[in-house]
Amino acid sequence: xxxxxxxxxxxxxxxxxxxxxxxxxxxxxxxxxxxxxxxxxxxxxxxxxxxxxxxxxxxxxxxxxxxxxxxxxxxxxxxxxxxxxxxxxxxxxxxxxxxxxxxxxxxxxxxxxxxxxxxxxxxxxxxxxxxxxxxxxxxxxxxxxxxxxxxxxxxxxxxxxxxxxxxxxxxxxxxxxxxxxxxxxxxxxxxxxxxxxxxxxxxxxxxxxxxxxxxxxxxxxxxxxxxxxxxxxxxxxxxxxxxxxxxxxxxxxxxxxxxxxxxxxxxxxxxxxxxxxxxxxxxxxxxxxxxxxxxxxxxxxxxxxxxxxxxxxxxxxxxxxxxxxxxxxxxxxxxxxxxxxxxxxxxxxxxxxxxx
Numbered sequence: 550x551x552x553x554x555x556x557x558x559x560x561x562x563x564x565x566x567x568x569x570x571x572x573x574x575x576x577x578x579x580x581x582x583x584x585x586x587x588x589x590x591x592x593x594x595x596x597x598x599x600x601x602x603x604x605x606x607x608x609x610x611x612x613x614x615x616x617x618x619x620x621x622x623x624x625x626x627x628x629x630x631x632x633x634x635x636x637x638x639x640x641x642x643x644x645x646x647x648x649x650x651x652x653x654x655x656x657x658x659x660x661x662x663x664x665x666x667x668x669x670x671x672x673x674x675x676x677x678x679x680x681x682x683x684x685x686x687x688x689x690x691x692x693x694x695x696x697x698x699x700x701x702x703x704x705x706x707x708x709x710x711x712x713x714x715x716x717x718x719x720x721x722x723x724x725x726x727x728x729x730x731x732x733x734x735x736x737x738x739x740x741x742x743x744x745x746x747x748x749x750x751x752x753x754x755x756x757x758x759x760x761x762x763x764x765x766x767x768x769x770x771x772x773x774x775x776x777x778x779x780x781x782x783x784x785x786x787x788x789x790x791x792x793x794x795x796x797x798x799x800x801x802x803x804x805x806x807x808x809x810x811x812x813x814x815x816x817x818x819x820x821x822x823x824x825x826x827x828x829x830x831x832x833x834x835x836x837x838x839x840x841x842x843x844x845x846x847x848x849x850x851x852x853x854x855x856x857x858x859x860x861x862x863x864x865x866x867x868x869x870x871x872x873x874x875x876x877x878x879x880x881x882x883x884x885x886x887x888x889x890x891x892x893x894x895x896x897x898x899x900x901x902x903x904x905x
Contacts, residue, residue: 562621569726570665571618574626576726577661578615580719581634581654582608587711595704600645607637624667634658635683642687646696648705650712652687655680657716664727752823754801755808760830763822767832767881770819778875779833779841782888786867786900788827799859803866806857814848828892830885831870838874838905845870845903853901867901874905 557575560568589604591597610633617626634654641651659677662668668676700708750762758766770778785803792800804827811821815831818841824830833841849868857864871892875884895904 559619561618561623570627570667571623573661573664573723573726574618574623574630575615576722577657577719578611578626578630580657580715580722582611582615583718584711584715585611587715588708591704591707591711595701597700597704599698603637603640603644607633627662627665627667631658631662638687642691644697645700647688647691648696649700650709652684653712653716655684657719660720661723664723755804755823757808757811757829758820758822760822760824763820763824763830763832764881766820766822770832770834771875771877771881774834774877776835777837777840778877779836779838779872780875780881780884780888781831781833781841781845781870781872781903782824782885782892783829783831783845783868783870784892784896785827786869786896791864795859795862799864802859803857803864806855807852807866807868810848810851810855814844814851818844830888838872841872841874842903842905845872849901849903869895869900870903871895872903872905 557579558572561571585604585608589601589608592600592604614626614629614633617623617629638651638654641649659680662676663673750758750765752759767780785807788800788803791803808823811829811831815821818836819832819834822830831845833844836844849870852866852868855866857866869892871888871890871894873884873888873891875881891904895902898904
């Protein structure tokens with residue numbers, strides 16, 4: 550079973566062409582060939598060999614169409630599928646009349662063609678309209694002219710069952726393939742959109758939230774806040790000296806090392822964001838000012854104890870913080886401005902401290 554599935558779903562060798570049309574045509578052809586096999590079995594069982602003159606050649610011709618999909622002739626196979634289907638419908642209706650039911654395959658043909666990429670939408674709509682008109686003309690033809698060969702009532706009923714089951718199975722196979730394609734595409738699109746949103750809201754150097762994403766996040770948390778919240782802005786002390794003395798690579802090392810520490814430390818409390826340059830914003834969910842202060846004290850000590858080695862030199866890094874407890878009845882930007890004001894008080898007062 551696995552070998553058969555692998556054979557049917559084999560990829561085309563042409564790198565510039567998708568394998569989906571080839572697989573769709575293979576499934577449609579297999580469904581129709583299954584129909585002809587059932588028809589032939591019924592004819593042999595009833596010893597009615599007249600229709601074998603149609604079913605046997607059709608089996609070989611559809612087999613040729615099937616093989617074309619493995620020979621980089623997928624578009625030719627699509628034309629062959631349409632031509633053969635219309636041709637044997639005409640022949641069957643001409644000889645055996647309307648009651649045989651083969652004209653129902655026109656609906657299946659339209660469905661298949663709409664999902665093939667070889668024709669534009671206008672051409673597909675024109676073709677569908679033509680098939681509709683063709684079916685109506687066949688109906689009125691059968692009203693005017695009787696069948697050339699009259700089949701027994703039992704064999705006609707058998708053919709109706711075979712038609713229904715064959716079309717149903719083919720549509721189900723085709724629908725499963727097409728819907729799975731759409732689901733895969735939709736999943737990829739959702740994943741891509743999520744990735745783009747993450748990239749749009751992430752600072753590329755530190756991998757922290759950027760200012761825009763943090764403001765969105767803070768607004769979301771403020772709307773659903775059930776208790777106290779706090780916000781802090783931190784600034785790396787004398788950061789300009791790292792860039793001026795050792796170069797921007799050293800400054801980047803400091804930023805990335807501290808950001809990794811922020812991500813780990815803030816996980817139980819809320820989130821951190823790169824606010825701009827060497828400034829960072831920290832949002833504490835469900836934390837009053839005292840709880841946020843204790844968390845920041847721990848973070849400040851961890852920053853001082855973090856060893857950073859650049860070009861064989863050990864770097865001593867400290868940070869100053871301004872902390873404000875958020876009043877959920879006020880806009881978030883007021884609390885952020887208050888924390889920013891307290892930060893500058895801390896920098897003016899000697900740095901390496903938390904002001905609240």
